[in-house]
Amino acid sequence: MKISIERGALLKAVGQAQSVVERRNTIPILANVLIEAEGNTVSFRATDLDIEVVDKCAGIVERAGATTVSAVTLHEIVRKLPDGAMVVLADDGTAGRLTVEAGRSNFSLATLPKEDFPVMTTSEYDCNFAVPAPVLRRLFDKSKFAISTEETRYYLNGVYMHISDGDDGKVLRCVATDGHRLARIDAPLPENALEMPGVIVPRKTVGELRKLLEDDDMIIAVSVSEAKVRFATPDITLTSKVIDGTFPDYTRVIPVGNTRKLEVDAAEFAKAVDRVATVSSERSRAVKLTLEDDKLTLSVNAPDSGAAEDELAVAYNDERLEIGFNAKYLLEIASQVDRENAVFMFNSSGDPTLMREGNDTSAVYVVMPMRV
Incomplete structure (x- = not known):
């Protein structure tokens, strides 16, 4: 594999990946990002087994291929490179090393086999719909402060996204509570969302999702099943398991x-x-x-x-x-x-x-x- 990517695009892609990986884990491959190059697109995939993020960016692919390398180390290197630099990532597929070159800077990083990288299984989603980024940002930003941090009440460790009855008909609603305070935020019902199963989106996923919602003109494709939720833009796909539990009847409080x-x-x-x-x-x-x-x-x-x-x-x-x-x-x-x-x-x-x-x-x- 040999690819060249502009430093800004690479930093954004690797930044999204390295925030998902767990700093402390017993499975070394989970600290790595899977880099896959094909055609004129390079994708960066990271997972902690509960969340998976895939960030695609344009690059010059001289040799197609794939490898895995420490997400945090790669991010730190790219962050410290000068603005506008062209970064060349190359491995020969045998030595277990990835070279990172930019100008006069040269790094050699240890890699792990791409075959060992756990890719989240694609599942059938019960419901697919699209939401403008500002709408989704408001739903989660205004509710996430009330997410519980108590591990014993794990079903409160996220935002409950579901369809409910609002003042003027059905709405897309996000609710979070920790027993001391509660936030309930409504948005107009998106087209094709009526059959969406209610899911509890975990706290970490809510934090990662926020990075997809910065662009006000972006439309987010949302896919929901009983076990997973996926948020996608043209470049980034964030897939997460949902919390397996029943959210309490918040209407009573x-x-x-x-x-x-x-x-x-x-x-x-x-x-x-x-x-x-x-x-x-x-x-x-x-x-x-x-x-x-x-x-x-x-x-x-x-x-x-x-x-x-x-x-x-x-x-x-x-x-x-x-x-x-x-x-x-x-x-x-x-x-x-x-x-x-x-x-x-x-x-x-x-x-x-x-x-x-x-x-x-x-x-x-x-x-x-x-x-x-």
């Missing part, structure tokens, strides 16, 4: 009877929470909200480190309410608001609170209160 309405500038609210949380003890990070007649008082009382208070002018004309929240949760939810105003709907100091952006119900957040 979304409050419907909350009538006390607070409207507040989202950016100002986030800044005020951040200011008063400075003195709170790291363990609890509790912030108390006191609401009365168009005034919101945020306060923290940490006996070991001090106290803080901040006041905001808000729209609130219900009876006085005192309620406490974890500061981190409030900040994460407030940071999701794209519009100017955040609307909080309360019931009592012990009940879950609902938050949305203005009058938009396509993004709904729930946060559980704390005792303060």
Whole structure:
């Protein structure tokens, strides 16, 4: 195999691959990227056995072939090469070495046989549809902060993507929760998506998918089966196993009877929470909200480190309410608001609170209160 690729294109392709491989693994081949050259296309394939990414880029293929080499090492080399350099990758197929040349730089890397590389089996997908990148980006970006990190509740370690009933008919919905907060984001139902089985997309996959969604003009081809999900652009294909579990009935925790309405500038609210949380003890990070007649008082009382208070002018004309929240949760939810105003709907100091952006119900957040 002998190929020449422009450094920028190679860096992008290898960068996508090296982020998938596991740094610590007991199977050496899983640290490698499979490079396959044919025609005028070079593909870079990496896997951790749960996720597989294939990135194709144009190159000058002098000799077709395939080999595997350490993804992290190759990425580091390419990253440190000068911009615009032409990089030549070559192996003679026998010595177990891949040479990397660019200008006066020359590297020789150990390879492993391409036959040992595990390629994820292609499966039949029950449902195939297309979604514009900005739509998919919004669904996952606004929900992923609520993914649980508790390994024991593995079925919460991802984003539940499914078809559901929205205000105006069927919608494509993403939900994530860790039991303390919940995010539910809706998007218009894509064509041919009605029969899609609900799947839990793992946290790592959500992170890798984000890299496919930078280009606003890109259309993402989505394929879903009971066991796998695939997201594809013309150059990159990301295939992942889904979490084998049942996502809980989240509709039961979304409050419907909350009538006390607070409207507040989202950016100002986030800044005020951040200011008063400075003195709170790291363990609890509790912030108390006191609401009365168009005034919101945020306060923290940490006996070991001090106290803080901040006041905001808000729209609130219900009876006085005192309620406490974890500061981190409030900040994460407030940071999701794209519009100017955040609307909080309360019931009592012990009940879950609902938050949305203005009058938009396509993004709904729930946060559980704390005792303060």
